[in-house]
Amino acid sequence: METIEPGSISAELLARDDEAAPAQVVPPVVAIVVTENPGPSLDRTLAALAAQDYSSLSVLVLDNGSTEDPTPRIAAAMPRAFVRRRSPATLEERRFAPAANEALDAVEGAMFLFFCDDGVTPDPDAVRLLVEEAYRSNAGIVGPKVVDEAHPEILVQVGMAVDHFGVPFSGIEPDEVDQQQHDAVRDVFFVPRAAMLVRTDLFHELSGFDAATVGVDDVDLCWRARLAGARVIVAPDARVRRGPSAPAKSPREIRDETRARVRMMVKSYSGWGLLRALPVGFALALGEAVAMVLTGRVRRAGALLAGWLGALAHVGDLRRARAETQQLRRIDDEEVSDLMIHGSARLRAYVTHRMHPAERFADVSNRTRARMTEATQQLQRVPVIAAVVVSLLVLLGVRNLLFAHVPEVAHLRAWPGIGAAWATFTSPWRSTFLGSGAAPTPAFGLMAVLDTLLLGHAGFARSLVVGGALPVGMFGAYRVARPLARQSSGPAVATAVAYAVNPVVRNAVWHGELGALVLFALAPFVFGAILRAAQGDRHALLTIALLSAIAASVWPPSLLFALLVAIALLSAAPFVHEIAFATRALAAAAGATVVGILLCTPWVWSLLGADASTLGFRNAANLSVVDVLTFHTGRAGTGFAPWGIVAAAAVPLALATGERLVWTIRAWTLAMLCFALAWLPGRVAPASLVPAPDGVLAGAALALALAAGIGVAAVFDDLRRLHFGWRQVLTLVLGAGLVIAVLGFAADTRTGRFGLGPDDWPGTFSWMQDKPVPGGFRVLWIGDRDILPADAKTAGNTGYALTRDGPGDARALWAAPASSADGTIAHAIESAARGDTSRLGHLLAPAGIRYVAFVTRAAPVHGPTGAPSSDVSDALAHQLDLTLERVDDASVVYTNDAWIPVHAQAPPGAPLEDSLRMDPTGITGVHASRGRTEAIGPGTLLWSEAAGPRWHATADGKTLARGTVFGATNAFTVDTHAPVSVHYHPSLLLELVRALAIFLWIGVAAAWIATRRPRASAGR
Amino acid sequence: MTARRAPFVALVVALVVVGIVAGRAASKRDEHPAPAPDTTADTVWFCPGAPPQASTGDRVTIANTGTTAADVAITVLADKGPVVRQSLSVPASSVVTRARTSFGPAGALTVETFGGRVVVEEGFEARAAVDAGACASQSSTTWQFAAGSTAAGVQQWLVIDDPYATDAKVDVTMRTSSGVRRPEQLQGFDIARRSRALIPLHSIVPHQDRVAVQIDARVGRVVAAQTLVYSRSAPTAGIAMTVGSAETRDRWTFADGATFTSAQTWLAVANVGADDAQLTVQPIAANGAPTAPTILTLAQDDVEWLQVGNCRTGEGCVTVSDNVAFGLDVHSDRGVPIVAQTITHATTNNGQPGVATSFGTDAPAQTWLFARNRVDGERATTLAILNQLATPATVNVALAHGGTVDRPAALQAITVPGGRQLIVTVAGGRRPPATDAAIIVESSAPVSVERTVSGNGDFGRSPGVAVH
DSSP: EEOOOTTTOOHHHHHHHGGOOOOEEEEEEEEEEESSSSSTTTHHHHHHHTTTOTTTTEEEEOSOOOOOOOOHHHHHHHHHHHEOOOOOOSSSTTHHHHHHTTTHHHHOOOOOEEEEEEEEEOOHHHHHHHHHHHHHHSSSSSEEEEEEOOOTEEESSBBBBEEEEEEEEEEOOOOOOOSSOSSSSOSSSBOOOTTEEEEHHHHTTTOOOTTTOOOHHHHHHHHHHHTTOOEEEEEEEEEEEEOOOOOOOOOOHHHHHHHHHHHHHHHHSOHHHHHHHHHHHHHHHHHHHHHHHHHHHHHHHHHHHHHHHHHTTTTTHHHHHHHHHHHHHSHHHHHHHHESSSSOOHHHHHHHIISSHHHHHHHHHHHHHHHHHHHHHHHHHHHHHHHHHHHHHHHHHHHHHHOOOOOOTTTTOOOOOHHHHHHHOSSSSSTTTTTTOOOOHHHHHHHHHHHHHTTTTTHHHHHHHHHHHHHHHHHHHHHHHHGGSSOHHHHHHHHHHHHHTHHHHHHHHHHTTTTHHHHHHHHHHHHHHHHHHTOOOHHHHHHHHHHHHHHHSSSSSGGHHHHHHHHHHHHHHHHTTTHHHHHHHHHHHHHHHHHHHTTTTTHHHTTTTTTTTTTTTTOOOOOOHHHTTTTSSSSSSSSSSSHHHHHHHHHHHHOOOOOHHHHHHHHHHHHHHHHHHHHHHHHHOTSEEOOHHHHHHHHHHHHHHHHHHHHHHHHHGGGGGOSSSSHHHHHHHHHHHHHHHHHHHHHTTSSSSTTTOOOOOHHEEEEEESOOOOTOEEEEEOOTTTTTOOOOOEEETEEEEESSSSOOOOOGGSSSOOOOOHHHHHHHHHHHHHHSEEEEEEHGGTTTTEEEEEBBBBSSSSBBBBBOOOOHHHHHTEEEEEEEEEEEEEEEEEETTTTTSSEEOOOOOOOOSSSOSSSSSSSSEEEEETEEEEEOOEEEEEEEEEETTTTTETTEEEEOOOOTTTTTEEEEOOOSSEEEEEEEOOOOOHHHHHHHHHHHHHHHHHHHHHHHHHHHHHHO | OOOOOHHHHHHHHHHHHHHHHHHHHHSSOSOOOOOOEEEEEOOOEOOOOOGGGGGGTTTEEEEEESSSOOOEEEEEEESSSEEEEEEEEEEEEEEEEGGGGOOOOOOEEEEEEESSSSEEEEEEEEEEEEEEEEEEOBBBBBEEEOOOOOTTEEEEEEEEEEEEESOOOEEEEEETTEEEEEOGGGSSEEEOOTTEEEEHHHHHSOOOEEEEEEEEEEEEEEEEEEEEEOOSSSSSSSEEEEEOOOOOOOOEEEOBBBBOOOOEEEEEEEEOSSEEEEEEEEETTTTTOOOEEEEEEETOHHHHHHEEEOOOOSSEEEEEOOOEEEEEEEEEEEGGOOEEEEEEOOOOOGGGGEEEOOOBBBBOOEEEEEOOSOOOOOOEEEEEEEESSSSSSEEEEEEEETTTEEOGGGGGEEEEEETEEEEEEEEETOOOOSSOOOOEEEEEEEEEEEEEEOSSSSSEEOOOEOOO
């Protein structure tokens, strides 16, 4: 034993070790014991080091300015140890790091440095096992298992983690018995410097400990080591014993340690990571300080905050330190943060120490795990039961829609027969409002096809679509969620249940939103197809295209659903670190959407620049965020039931791991996008028309259902691996959420139509058809545009729609873009509402409007109630040329005293001015069929369709002169008495495109069928 | 693949919180801005008419003071039988006066006009019944009359017209000399669509010196007119027909009045508010002589007739110098709504016999229209112009008839000093005009104008139709 001077230790020290050369060459290790005024434990430490079975171990005791020279004691305990005495002048120099860093200069030739506190007693094989593990795992820093000095069966720590704010956390519970439960070698965030083996070259590269990170210098060293690409591991086979922990820290120590921790964060995080961690860390510190103040520890609270503020006071120093650390960086924050714990380490430690005493915790934990396993096995049967029960409930809920009368509410109008539907699809002239030459939606063609498949039962076809949307959507959700857990159908059933019981579909029925219903049914299939298409499945591409086209033909915004899903996947990419899949999905969705657009050509092009109501929009509902989150867009969605779905969907955000967490995030991203689309437009432009929330929220419904399914999968799988804690409580939330949602749905199955009754306006006003007149007539519907039984446009604050020869049917839906001719109707209504005219009947007469029906509800005694428009109802009541025809609770029908038939003849010389001022005299209706009238003339044939040069009329083989009368409609001068043929000559190009689109439908459908079989055989 | 759970959950929570906060802020906005007002030249005039028992010499005048021809559609809501429709065209600057019977059977008229600038008046032209006043240009849910009486020899008829397609239901309240009366048969009184109701108030609340009438429509909108028939047994015979006032106000202005020994004007005022009203009646003499206002308190639901001029006692009388023309400004304090109407009785001695009532003018205007300037047996037609401003107003009067607009030199550049009333004679004298002309009054500053038409046995007074 000898005392050496600084600067002369290395070669001599190692050379003397060589004197007893081992038989086997092992890497030299220098144990560094930093001590200051040591107690008796130093003797034990030195004795233990002396007893190490590692042959190439030298010991350097660094005396950090003890008042009494410890050399004699060291000599007695370990004669071969080297002692180096320091004389620190300041408090900073007296700290551990400056002392330990002397090893950088004092030690040469050693492969490893073994830092060992003077209160630590290594087992005889500890150093050897650490060195062996360092080589085996190619680790830069290795730590041993630490047990209690007095009770070696009690664990103290086995490697340490930190939270994102640098606060250490040990997973070891208080007084946890060492049963080798932590004896696996593993990466840890750091190992305490109390016993730490460090590769010497790494220690040099890191420039040793940071002297300014007092209290967390070991965390800092390991963090920097990890940034430099070195592994930090714990080798539990190597064991050291340690005396009792240091007493509670003084306020000064708290301040210094906090300052050091902040410095460490600033140094070690990347810029983005720092931006996230630092504010949250400060907020947590503030909370902790408040808690300290409330518990009477004011000085400690002050020290905590002073530490934060003090750390940030020396910006220049921080910047330099950060630059040095960042130069070491070889890996990004993500890899470093893998070993960090989520949340607050202090809070966790508090809960572990206070809320769960070890015995009870262990007992409960073990029992819970056992129960979870049992429950999981029992739950294998639950999905089947749940599926059967909910399926029955669904059938109960839609029984009257499927098997009884579907009321003609809003867009749930009666479908025309095969011929009428096909004629509407192929006709060059559309009959909505005052007519239009714009192409019709393919929905009429699809109607004709479905009618044909059902042998002409148009009513049944409509029932299938309306009543079947929910079961089909439910099945689709089941299919799309099936891969969530192959061993159990539970997650898929949960997804299907959560989707089926979502209020959005019931509200769609209640609102009469056929488009939203169709999208609800098809959305899961589109979603699943996008996922397959992203993996290169061409059949899936065709599926997306076909389904998008079908949905869009009923509700135009559906055309963008696939893109919306893909955008959601892309938006989630930053959170799931996977952009390739999302990019492929976006490309697939875009390609399929283009095909969908082609399928909807030429109709879809007429939507460009069209009025909002033609695009399938409706009045902006004044929905709050809560309404949107609970899908409360209509009658359904009140109470707690919808929260059940949200709660169930939120569970996997906490529970899921790995791939399931990825899909949870993707699902929630889609949900948030849909929520935003449903909520924002109404907020940004409350007086405008927006996509129907019922349709927009179909995507959110699917997303939350998927999340709920993932939650179930997580319960089956992820949760079984975890100890009892708050996550297990979430299982109850998941189950209860779904049960509550199902109960809410069950309560809504009473009517079999989700609140709709059997009555409707077309039935109530069927008497209009009982009064046929030559030339035909129109019915003007006025009221909130969302409740009218036809596609409505807007006049001022109210909506209006037209049907022909009575209440009409589905041919009054999907109106063509508003024309100037339609504008005359709107102008007349607005004039009346303003009180500018008391002769509304005369203004409407040229359009052949015989009846004006003002309705305030979607159906006579049920359905949604429209926004009040008392100005319009008052105005109608105060017209001089409207006669009250019928009054119901929710409607008033007037007869227009001045009406003119749609097809009529006026005597020669009759004044046909811009508007009908005086009572029409001498104008009589004309029978017309397929564009050919009875023999009329001479006079003027009034043809009340939107005026345009493509209208032609012939009589006796001669073309008649056409003019525009009343500012909106056609008139033909008839010189002789003869039948007149009137036709609309469409654009040849339009007709050609329309024919090509039909062939495209056939081609895509054929390709879809052709590609289906190989995919099925390949399996999913 | 690793996923960032915490940032994502934080993002979701943040979005929801931001949404809720923004939603609360946005919900405070006015979501339904009022539509911009629009105008149109087409108008509708409602002429409830007089009861058949008092419709001798009933005339309807349609004057087009515009520069383009007007199409006119006339609908007669016959008391008996179907609706009768007629149409005619009135050239620019022309007047059409026809006997009411020429349009169809007895009943209310609805006159719809297209183009031009049309004023429609209805009145009487009989020996003992002369009157003329504009028909109503709007319907309303409330109508008021202040001057009415069911004293001996006086018939008070109420005519309520529902020109629309829906039935109306009204309540009639009468404030009489003996208190408020709400006869049961006039509560929830039904008026069938496109018809009128004739209500003889003198039979329902007989022998009341003062009867102010209020009509409130529970359902629908109506038009109401009142006809007072002073029989020969009354001190002064004559007929006074007025369309009611569709509004209550706290200020009423009357341009015409005079304190001659042969004529007596009363100001009938009814307090229709929910509180007692303190009234200030300020005469504005034509000679500019300062006149002290008369201030009195009118209890809630009370109706008073204040004698204007010729005061023998100060109580209940508005003091005005003798033999002077005057206007009246009547207002109540604290905004208590009142209804005011003048009723003037004249003896035959000075050549202005009969009875006339007037609601005065609503608000001063620079242009006033009257459909006609004469009656059969014309004695004189005068315009009373009241300038309540401090500065003088220069007034030009034009007469439109037969497609031309005459501007008599004597009626041009008439100066009405500030705070004065002025009466000008438009027709009369030795050679009264044989045909009607519409009167167009144009002023350099807002004024109030009333017209008085005198025949041989009666006279009528009415405010003009203001063009704003």
